[in-house]
Amino acid sequence: MSAPASASAEAEPDALPPDISKRARRLLFSLVRPRLGSVIVLSLVIVVSACAATIGPVFVAQALDDGLPRAADGDFGALWSAIAAFVASALVGGAASFASTRLMGITAQRIMLDLRRRLFRHIQRLDLGYHERSTSGRLVARQSSDMESVQDFLSFALIESALGILSMAAIAVILVWLNVPLALIVFAGFIPLFFVSRAAQRAQRTAYRRTRTSIAKVIVHFTETMGGIRAVQAFRRQPAGRHTLAREDEQYCDANTDALRGVAWFSGLTRLIGNVTQFAIVIVGAWLVLEDAAQVGVLAAFLLYLRRFYNPLDELVQSFNLYQSASAALEKITAVLDTEPAVAEAREPVALPATGGGERAGGGRGGRADGAGRALEFRGVRFAYGDGPDVLPSFDLAVPAGQTVALVGSTGAGKSTLVKLLTRFYDPSAGAVLLDGVDLREVANAQLRRAVVMVTQESFLFSGTIADNIRVGRPEATDAQVEAAARAVGLDDYVRRLPAGYATDVKKRGGRLSSGQRQLVSFARVFLADPDVIVLDEATAHLDIPSERLVQNALETVLRGRTAIVIAHRLSTVEIADRVLVMEHGRIVEDGKPADLIAGTGRFAQLHAAWRDTLA
Known part of the structure; x- marks a missing residue:
């Protein structure tokens, strides 16, 4: 520990x-x-x-x-x-x-x-x-x-x-x-x-x-x-x-x-x-x-x-x-x-279980032989920021390997806190977050960052070329692998229309690209990294309708054979999920398949109906 x-x-x-x-x-x-x-x-x-x-x-x-x-x-x-x-x-x-x-x-x-x-x-x-x-x-x-x-x-x-x-x-x-x-x-x-x-x-x-x-x-x-x-x-x-x-x-x-x-x-x-x-x-x-x-x-x-x-x-x-x-x-x-990190690396790390030698769509490091990602569990988790009130008062959740889970809820419900604990940006105040049965606090940082990758709505890009920014996911990747990742998320056609192609400088914070294009670069980066678990925090928030549809298709490829946690305000993103969790005040108030919850009369059905009305 x-x-x-x-x-x-x-x-x-x-x-x-x-x-x-x-x-x-x-x-x-x-x-x-x-x-x-x-x-x-x-x-x-x-x-x-x-x-x-x-x-x-x-x-x-x-x-x-x-x-x-x-x-x-x-x-x-x-x-x-x-x-x-x-x-x-x-x-x-x-x-x-x-x-x-x-x-x-x-x-x-x-x-x-x-x-x-x-x-x-x-x-x-x-x-x-x-x-x-x-x-x-x-x-x-x-x-x-x-x-x-x-x-x-x-x-x-x-x-x-x-x-x-x-x-x-x-x-x-x-x-x-x-x-x-x-x-x-x-x-x-x-x-x-x-x-x-x-x-x-x-x-x-x-x-x-x-x-x-x-x-x-x-x-x-x-x-x-x-x-x-x-x-x-x-x-x-x-x-x-x-x-x-x-x-x-x-x-x-x-x-x-x-x-x-x-x-x-x-x-x-x-x-x-x-x-x-x-x-x-x-x-x-x-x-x-x-x-x-x-x-x-x-x-x-x-x-x-x-x-x-x-x-x-x-x-x-x-x-x-x-x-x-x-x-x-x-x-x-x-x-x-002299400031010690509040999230410190384990002195004697425990290795995550082997994932087998199967290849996924990413063509990367290899996933489970059955392409099932990794299992997640929140066991008796309590969390508060500093001396503030509990954001997650008592939280339990089990996500089987390979399942895509959508988190839905109002602002402040605890969704972002949940994924910050999963990516170990914070440690829980009590309880444990487990990955394939191993407490994240016992996993070496390098292995955890290879296994779990997060895409945020900020879609931050570094100064440099488009290829350099995609290669952040795997620095040793070849040009062919970078281009394959871009094709998988629908970015390749746009990049090839640029005069310098993949050598195009994105400028400061990716200012040369639109918000949707920056997000596509982020998806290509994750695709190339080929993690076992993907966390999407409002990752399609800045995309227009055509770009969103393009990314939705790409996400099905990216998420295949992986465990995924998706925070979504746009309920169109939920359509790719196997399971929906509706959160309020740090607790799960609804849990089920999207179709089952839509057919019901609960909170998610109301949200989905309101979303449908906006499209009418």
Whole structure:
């Protein structure tokens, strides 16, 4: 049996769990671990770069205090040695800087590639309930703007931060070696700097979490507007959309302003501390030189180092800014990756019974030798969406293998919920859904998706050719098999009239085809997939009368040798069914053959009579 649904399967909240920072660090370490060798080499190169960049003023001090006096006496050796050492350190520093930047870029891109793939795979694993609760725009924000924030920090700011910290550590050691009293003055400045940094970190983390939340809202609204642009234009929703987007943009602007205001305070205070420290060094250093307690060269080197010591602080302020943004973004990504699917795959799957080696009309994977599909059973099923009322309070149903069952009932009767449980988009709150006697929660997802295929009224098509969209049912299918599937559902003649035939691009969401043609492509896709069980959820809703008649004929071929559950509002679809179930309030109120129910006086007879009257 699969594990119970985790509470974390709820839609991603704006209020993140308190330990999200720790989870984000674990995620980052898991991404770095496979590239630990590259990280170690990178660290060594950065150390070399930092040391080469900080050693230069030492040679300046040697040239001033030792080289110049000797050169005045005619001995230029010490001076040239100091100059050569300075040039060599500059060359080594430049080469190490190039190597570290290049290696950091390569490592960061590989980490980001892994993170993007991991997020995309996980989002695809999440159950339908998660996607219905969460918005596609929010997930787009995780995969786009949040990823960019993490990438900016890893690719650019991280190496600058590492170089800055190492340079400051190396300079601190050199400052102590040059003059201990002056070094202590420098280190005293870190006391207020520590408290300023801690306060800024807390404030910035909150501010940048707001920016990630607010930009997600902007992307959500933009995505929904573009996805529903026809409705927006048809119902003149442009002014309302602009007003909503302006409000969301203003919130994003305010969040960024607050974050940048914090950066400005942090930058200003760190620079103030640095300037006060430099002023103190100049005063104390000059006094030490006058008292012969320090040499001029040492003071000059000290001042050079002091500038280099505080210059990284300015870079660290900018890196800190990017770090807070990336940290907030990584927390949002982590929240998605830590969400467990409510419909989890069984840890130890149970294989469905063998179906024999017979061939069906689809010419596909092979069905039962007697062409009977698979048996279905709903045993004591109860289901509710979240904390809502029961949609199916107590449901029992047995469908023999090979039977075509039509579900009829008013909106909200539970028909769509029933097929969502059958296709395991949801798991029942109680009871079990069985396929050939095996609980669906024990079946491997791959085998379940091969055995049970659903066609919805949306008839969603992917960007690409007609052949590509039919081949979704079986990616390895040959061109001949694709064309055979199209002929079976009556699509072939239309496709061959197109200039590019099966290579015709359907455009975004199949916009080049009519709704009826898109539905025919969906039927061809199912025919090619050759499943044991077919679920049709209002699959003929968008077809005109001629197309519907064409599809009805094709469906008889498609459904032959398979078990089928058909949700139908058009009662003409019921004519191909062996059995009709009339549902109300999550219960079956009528069950029988179409002809028997039509001849009676029940709910289905009334619906059928009303439908006949509309055709008169």
